[in-house]
Amino acid sequence: MTKHYLSFITIVLVLLVAGCSSNNTKPDDGAMAGDEIEDGAPIDLAEDGTSSGLDEEGAVILDPLDDPASELFVRTIYFDYDSADIREDSLDTIREHGKYLSSNPDRLVRLEGHADERGTREYNLALGESRAKTVRDVLLLEGAQEAQIELVSFGEERPAVEGTDESALQLNRRVEIVY
Amino acid sequence: MILFKRKTFIFLTFVTSLIFSAQSHALLEIEITQGVESAFPIAIMPITGDAPIAATLIESVVYANLHRSGFFSIVDKQFYPQQGKIEQVDYDRWRNNGIEALLTMNVAAAGADQYRVEFELYDLVRKKRALGHGINTKKNLMRKVAHKISDVVFESITGVKGAFSTRIAYVSELREAKNNKKFILQIADADGFNPRTVYASPKQLMSPAWSPDGRRLAYVSFENERSEIFVQDLSSGTRSKLSSAPGINSAPAWSPDGSYLAMTLSSGGNPDIYIMEVGSRKLRKLTNHHGIDTEPAWSPDGRFILFTSNRSGAPQIYQIAFGGGTPKRLTFEGNYNAAPTVSADGKYVSMVHNSGQGYRIGILDLQRNTFRLLTDGNLDEGPSFAPNGSMIIYSTHHNNSTVLSAVSADGRVRQRLRLQEGKVREPAWSPFR
Structure with missing residues (x-):
């Protein structure tokens, strides 16, 4: 498992380098997520379990998770075949989630690890967990707390898409970040 | 005679x-x-x-x-x-x-x-x-x-006891409506006829394992949105949760005398093989490696546990003594060997093998140390030896679905079993009784 260890070190190094020149955050478009806020009962602007909406006093809450232009809006991280290594193009996304969790310590997240259908089901169950763990490691490096993060693996049991071509397999090798 | x-x-x-x-x-x-x-x-x-x-x-x-x-x-x-x-x-x-x-x-x-x-x-x-x-x-x-x-x-x-009167357990996946699946743990005759339902769930089921007396099945269920191990009595239908530690609970395998279950747990931080004493449910950690260790299978004498590990970088099959120790690597051909099943005489190990041509069922002769492929599919999985070692049942892709096939242990004859409804996978061949 030297490989895992190495990939972890790689992540740390990339983070350190990226941290020095981190000006690539998305423009703050603020209230883009919900369209209209009507009078009356609180409404949930996001349908995916985030907390934008109206609070008990009727004040509008805008959660950066709901900004479609934000990295936080990306909730699926994809992986290479039989690999739990974070791809470089996923790193910013995961880091933003880590920062968000760090500055919102009351928010909880579940990382759901998945695999494509190739290989054995039990091995893929373990592989899904490995993927969820590498995502967690990045979240922790960004200041998220272990208690905020729940890991679960579904292996190849819950494909995002059916199909056996490479595009389907790629969409199934993933970690879903569920708030 | x-x-x-x-x-x-x-x-x-x-x-x-x-x-x-x-x-x-x-x-x-x-x-x-x-x-x-x-x-x-x-x-x-x-x-x-x-x-x-x-x-x-x-x-x-x-x-x-x-x-x-x-x-x-x-x-x-x-x-x-x-x-x-x-x-x-x-x-x-x-x-x-x-x-x-x-x-x-x-x-x-x-x-x-x-x-x-x-x-x-x-x-x-x-x-x-x-x-x-x-x-x-x-x-x-x-x-x-x-x-x-x-x-x-x-x-x-x-001169070998026939295994035609035995049974198989397997998981079927049915699509009931759009985005509405049903998972059924079933038992059928060894030729696929006379199926009956052991347990049905809207959530995934995995890895059925026969107790050596043929009376119980251990399996993995996602009914609580995570993998947990259950055991179910086949005649009464009574089921109980055997393991729900944090992380993965999966790959149950009964010891030949029925007093232990080997299983994969990741509660220690990563997937390792554990041995549970069935009576007391006391756990002992058998493997200890930061890679993936899973898919335990017992040697017929109960002295060894074979398992899949990616400790070398890719999944290969290893063997460890029941009491622990240093695992010994058994497979060296191909870059993917997983899900071992051992013949009743302990001489052969069948597994899922890939050396670039697809996922196929292979067999390793432990005495001669020779390996051969038995199937030629792209996604053949889940091999399970017949209790007399004559055949291996597995799942294979066929017409955009998954069906069960049996292959003779010499690879000469392959037969698709009676086409069941839905996607059928994870066959487990019962003991003689």
Whole structure:
């Protein structure tokens, strides 16, 4: 498992380098997520379990998770075949989630690890967990707390898409970040 | 006792597609993958008697069983020197046609839903009746009788106990409506017939494992949105949760004496093999590596546990002593070897293998240290040895679905089992009882 260890070190190094020149955050478009806020009962602007909406006093809450232009809006991280290594193009996304969790310590997240259908089901169950763990490691490096993060693996049991071509397999090798 | 002396016998004349010409097996698709020169030539006389429906059933089941085993080449009826009901076996004429054994069967109606099935097996080389039996039975037990006949014939000729009367457990996935799936743990006869539901769930089910007495199944269920191990009694249906530690709870495997379950848990930070004492549920960590260790399988003497590990960088099969110690790597061919299943004599390990051509079922001869592929699919998975080691059942992709297939342990004969509803996978072959 030297490989895992190495990939972890790689992540740390990339983070350190990226941290020095981190000006690539998305423009703050603020209230883009919900369209209209009507009078009356609180409404949930996001349908995916985030907390934008109206609070008990009727004040509008805008959660950066709901900004479609934000990295936080990306909730699926994809992986290479039989690999739990974070791809470089996923790193910013995961880091933003880590920062968000760090500055919102009351928010909880579940990382759901998945695999494509190739290989054995039990091995893929373990592989899904490995993927969820590498995502967690990045979240922790960004200041998220272990208690905020729940890991679960579904292996190849819950494909995002059916199909056996490479595009389907790629969409199934993933970690879903569920708030 | 082996009555038949196995000889090398070149038998090419009667082979080829003729083999199945007289049979109608719409539900059973058999594929001869290699020549059957060394298979044992046997004649199965058309079954006689006055109960044609029962007769057809018995004959077709026996035929399919013996054929699927890979041990036999069933000689086409046009080459039989005697026809009809045989009063006196003309040994010389049968032997002249190169046939070594003759099976005759008769089924007679004996009252309301009462039948008498009689069968006799002749050793044509030694020119003697090898055995014969009569069985009183009912219509709904006819398949059972046919499996029993197959077992007796198989054992008499090969010296190996027949496994046709055993069962298989497997998981079916049904699509009920859009985005609405149903997962069913089922048990069926070894040929895929007579399926019955053990447990049905809207959530995923995985990895059924038979207790050695054949009375219980351990399996993985996602009914609580994570993998947990359950055990279910088959006659009462009672189920209980066996393991729900944090992280993965999966890959249950009973020890040969039934007192332990090996399983994969990741509560220690990463997936490792643990041994649970079934009575006390006390756990012992067996492997300890930061990579993935999973898919434990016991050696038949209970002294070793084989498992899949990616500690070398990719999944390979390892073996560790029951008491622990340093694991020994068993597979070196290919870049993916996983999901080991061990033959009852402990001499062979079958697994999912990939060396770039696809995921296929392979078999490793532990004594000779030789490896060979048994299948040629792209996504063949879930091998499970028959309790007599003669066949391996596995799942394979077919027509955009997943079906079960059986392959003889020598790779010579492959047969898709009766096409079940939905996607069928993760077969587990039962013990003898």
